[in-house]
Amino acid sequence: MYRKTTLAGRAFYALAFLLLLLPSSLVGQNTWEEKNKAGEKLFEEGKLADANRLFLEALQEAQKFGPNDLRLAPIYNNLALVAFVRSSFITSEGLYEKAMTVVESSRGAEDPLLLPILENLTRLYVKEWAFSKAIRTRRRICSIGEKKLGPENPDSASSLNQLATLYLDSVRLLPRSDQSPSIAPNANGEAASSASPTGSVDDENAPDDAAKLATAESLYRRVLALQEKTFGAGNNRLVDVLQNLGEVQHAEGKPAQAEESYARAVGIIEESFGKKDLKLAGPLQHMADLKVKEERYSEAGELYGRALQIRETRLGENDPALVPLLTGYAAVMDKMQKPEEAKKLSDRAKALATSRKPETLRAIDQTLSVPYVIRFEKAVYDRYAGVHQTCMLVRGDGRVRIEDQQRGGHGPVNNQIQRSPDGMGDMPAAQETLGMSSATTQPVKIYESIVDNDSLRQLTAILSAKDVRNIQGNYPASGTANYYGTEKIVVSALRDEGVQNFAFPDLQARRSYEDGLKPLLKWLSSAEKHKGDAVKQAIPNNCSPEPPPTVPTQFGPSRQILAAHSSSGSKSHTASNQVPVEPSSSNATALIKVAVNLVLVRVVERDAQGHPVGNLRQEDFQLFDNRKPRPITRFTVERSASHATEATGTSPSDGAKPPSASVATTTERSLAYLFDDIRVSAGDLAELQSAADHQISSLQPSVQAAIFTTSGQTTLDFTADRSKLREALSRIRPRKVAGSEGDNCPEIDTYMADLIWNKHDEDALGVATEDALVCAYGNDARCGAAAEAMARATAQQRFLTAENDSRMLLVTLQGALRKLTAAPGQRSLILVSPGFIAPGGEQDYARLIEGALHTDIMISALDARGLYVIDSVGSRTRRLVDYQREAASAASELMTTMADATGGTFFHNNNDFNMGFDRVAETPESSYVLGFSTTEQELDGRFHTLSVTVSRKDEKLAVQARKGYYAIARGK
Numbered sequence: 001m002y003r004k005t006t007l008a009g010r011a012f013y014a015l016a017f018l019l020l021l022l023p024s025s026l027v028g029q030n031t032w033e034e035k036n037k038a039g040e041k042l043f044e045e046g047k048l049a050d051a052n053r054l055f056l057e058a059l060q061e062a063q064k065f066g067p068n069d070l071r072l073a074p075i076y077n078n079l080a081l082v083a084f085v086r087s088s089f090i091t092s093e094g095l096y097e098k099a100m101t102v103v104e105s106s107r108g109a110e111d112p113l114l115l116p117i118l119e120n121l122t123r124l125y126v127k128e129w130a131f132s133k134a135i136r137t138r139r140r141i142c143s144i145g146e147k148k149l150g151p152e153n154p155d156s157a158s159s160l161n162q163l164a165t166l167y168l169d170s171v172r173l174l175p176r177s178d179q180s181p182s183i184a185p186n187a188n189g190e191a192a193s194s195a196s197p198t199g200s201v202d203d204e205n206a207p208d209d210a211a212k213l214a215t216a217e218s219l220y221r222r223v224l225a226l227q228e229k230t231f232g233a234g235n236n237r238l239v240d241v242l243q244n245l246g247e248v249q250h251a252e253g254k255p256a257q258a259e260e261s262y263a264r265a266v267g268i269i270e271e272s273f274g275k276k277d278l279k280l281a282g283p284l285q286h287m288a289d290l291k292v293k294e295e296r297y298s299e300a301g302e303l304y305g306r307a308l309q310i311r312e313t314r315l316g317e318n319d320p321a322l323v324p325l326l327t328g329y330a331a332v333m334d335k336m337q338k339p340e341e342a343k344k345l346s347d348r349a350k351a352l353a354t355s356r357k358p359e360t361l362r363a364i365d366q367t368l369s370v371p372y373v374i375r376f377e378k379a380v381y382d383r384y385a386g387v388h389q390t391c392m393l394v395r396g397d398g399r400v401r402i403e404d405q406q407r408g409g410h411g412p413v414n415n416q417i418q419r420s421p422d423g424m425g426d427m428p429a430a431q432e433t434l435g436m437s438s439a440t441t442q443p444v445k446i447y448e449s450i451v452d453n454d455s456l457r458q459l460t461a462i463l464s465a466k467d468v469r470n471i472q473g474n475y476p477a478s479g480t481a482n483y484y485g486t487e488k489i490v491v492s493a494l495r496d497e498g499v500q501n502f503a504f505p506d507l508q509a510r511r512s513y514e515d516g517l518k519p520l521l522k523w524l525s526s527a528e529k530h531k532g533d534a535v536k537q538a539i540p541n542n543c544s545p546e547p548p549p550t551v552p553t554q555f556g557p558s559r560q561i562l563a564a565h566s567s568s569g570s571k572s573h574t575a576s577n578q579v580p581v582e583p584s585s586s587n588a589t590a591l592i593k594v595a596v597n598l599v600l601v602r603v604v605e606r607d608a609q610g611h612p613v614g615n616l617r618q619e620d621f622q623l624f625d626n627r628k629p630r631p632i633t634r635f636t637v638e639r640s641a642s643h644a645t646e647a648t649g650t651s652p653s654d655g656a657k658p659p660s661a662s663v664a665t666t667t668e669r670s671l672a673y674l675f676d677d678i679r680v681s682a683g684d685l686a687e688l689q690s691a692a693d694h695q696i697s698s699l700q701p702s703v704q705a706a707i708f709t710t711s712g713q714t715t716l717d718f719t720a721d722r723s724k725l726r727e728a729l730s731r732i733r734p735r736k737v738a739g740s741e742g743d744n745c746p747e748i749d750t751y752m753a754d755l756i757w758n759k760h761d762e763d764a765l766g767v768a769t770e771d772a773l774v775c776a777y778g779n780d781a782r783c784g785a786a787a788e789a790m791a792r793a794t795a796q797q798r799f800l801t802a803e804n805d806s807r808m809l810l811v812t813l814q815g816a817l818r819k820l821t822a823a824p825g826q827r828s829l830i831l832v833s834p835g836f837i838a839p840g841g842e843q844d845y846a847r848l849i850e851g852a853l854h855t856d857i858m859i860s861a862l863d864a865r866g867l868y869v870i871d872s873v874g875s876r877t878r879r880l881v882d883y884q885r886e887a888a889s890a891a892s893e894l895m896t897t898m899a900d901a902t903g904g905t906f907f908h909n910n911n912d913f914n915m916g917f918d919r920v921a922e923t924p925e926s927s928y929v930l931g932f933s934t935t936e937q938e939l940d941g942r943f944h945t946l947s948v949t950v951s952r953k954d955e956k957l958a959v960q961a962r963k964g965y966y967a968i969a970r971g972k
Helices: 007-020 030-044 048-065 072-085 089-107 112-127 131-149 154-173 209-231 236-251 255-273 278-293 297-315 320-335 339-355 453-464 511-529 682-697 722-730 750-758 762-777 781-821 842-854 878-890 893-902 913-921
Strands: 372-382 386-395 399-407 445-450 487-495 498-504 598-606 621-625 628-630 634-639 646-648 669-675 703-709 716-719 826-833 857-863 926-933 943-950 958-960 964-966
Touching (some): 048 072, 089 112, 089 453, 112 131, 112 453, 131 154, 154 209, 320 339, 372 453, 399 511, 598 893, 598 943, 621 926, 669 781, 703 781, 762 878, 781 826, 826 893, 842 964
Parallel strands (some): 669 826
Antiparallel strands (some): 372 487, 386 399, 399 445, 598 926, 598 958, 621 628, 621 943
């Protein structure tokens, strides 16, 4: 691995070196220097907060001398070190770059004062596994060092050794898939293709593994020659270089040369430290591995046996580090036809490997508030194996959840790929329909484990790399990509400034970002390999940040309904009147699924004063599907907690009135508050929290509530404890999705982006082009084509981001509804959002409404914008204002639809949030649920309009009901 000096030691050596080379006139400024030195002392003592405070004070003093004064360099370097130790890698990198800028502006790009800063920056890149950048900074260190010290100086040899190790580690940890034949190194010891002209990490001409190994071997040989000249051919300082050289030669397929290097290292160790020194175990094991490849098992067994004896003597027989050695030794014994010895060794290896696993996992309900670090999903499509889907959730306390499922197989894939319930874009549908007579879906396997703190810090560092932070949004599929063999990945990472989301639909789409993604994918792959055993009876939740329910959720009405069925008037039991629901399965993703052959329509009728009317009967209603009358086969009257609930079945054909129903009351209610924290502004959120806090404080003791957020960062399960609810409410913060706002030139919102990119609206494109021409090109008519291209590109990015955002909200809504189905009493969901548009997600929200109706949940919504006014003065063009007005209205359509369809309330265009929360928390005193059945032939997959009329001659009533539904067959 990359050889590193102690952080503190390297840091303060570097600082002392830097200060010694400052001009004497500068060192005399005691104020900043004393604070800086005092901060260094506190840093050595581990008092990071105090050290950071003194460094900031020193910085404030030094900045008085100018923005690029040389005094600033050591202070920036020290602040960067504090940030590095605190795992604030983004901050650390920025501070190192500032320190370098100061030195370069004062002393040039080749000045030795840059060496300590470059050393620290290289260490940061290695921590992020950004080896391409680390190699660049290390090469720069070598160049500056050789000019200062000379090419044969021992310190120059040490720097070359570290450069060679970086090349080796980049292959060892992040191998490339496209290796090419070895490339001969140039005179400087580096492969000819190892340096790209641009220095870009993503340069397609970057060296492959073969070139990197060739460079590493050449550099190690240079280092070996320098050390032999300085210290002698038998000096023990050569051991590390010889071992690394042997590893490189082994990887290059040069076994004879590798064995020679390992054997020489063994000889030096035996001569210097004796034949039982622990340092011998490594090269002996490597030599044994070489013998195995050459099928010289007897020699390999002797070497494994000697290495094992040395390690057991020095480390003990129960050290987990023995596992690889025992595993290799067991394989050799098996090849030598010694099964009993092989079994003993193998059993020992398994026992030691098991001992490294955490004894127990913490109960999930003890850490509900622990945020996640990353959510990852991968889907691999194969013509014969089917679809292999894997998701992984890593939390901040080290808990890892993995769900794995294989769908299809035994023939060409036929099934359509479902939409991902992960906040991302859809997986590509199959481009052809092929027969598959024996396709199967395997049960979801769930694994839970814990990664150690070092691995978690490594993940944090990898996610902090610029190459990862710059990836954002849903990337389009490659036009030439083949569906079969496609690998889709979806990533959601929590950051201080919001949630970063990106998705690649195939390998070709992510090719340009492969170098930046490689460390992350390697870490995730390693975590998956150590996932442990499957957890029995666990409930799949698609790796949602929200913890899964402890038992499978059963969807069905919770209110008491007494029914009268058939012409005989006989009463049925409550259970017999429940709405048919697809059975819950622990082997399928936990989504709300219903039998859509029964279409339900909740209706609230209000009189002229706005009061709900509760004395209507089934014969008073007429129901139209695509303007055609439908017979009402299910009729239910529902009343709020203080009223009875009654139900009747299909009206008898002879027109007889159904018998009166008995009354059942309940005093319990369950409220779920869902705050759309990725869209709401900070100013609006403060007012909303105050109003919600007022309402929560006044809830009746029999009411329990839960709090959810779109980002998943603030979650509180159902409780009647008002103090917990208010505390959770106070912790909600705006969590803008990274990249969701960006530049407003041209000014294209989600509504306009949908028109331009999804609906190909030429008028909207013209308005956006006009705005781009004004804001980016000074209204120069000659730049019309460029302005149009800019408008199209911006619309695409806005559309993809909006699609991602709406997915996140949909997933959160689904999770909240799942929670509500298990809650007692009357159940309501209150969505607090400034509005949103779900391009392409209309059917998903229709299914959500269908699920809410079938599980007896009412959805209400509160528009967080309050009284919304379009700023026509600030807009650049008049036509743009018209679209902004349309967008403001469109943003509330889905909230209106969900509230109307489920009997809820939509509070909007009003700044009195106290009144708003009271309104949306209310349930109408009376509502009606009408139902009609559809045949399989009528389920055409299209949107059907619905309308309800009421025949009451004595008064005019206002009707609130859903406006339509998607006629989708079960399972589609």
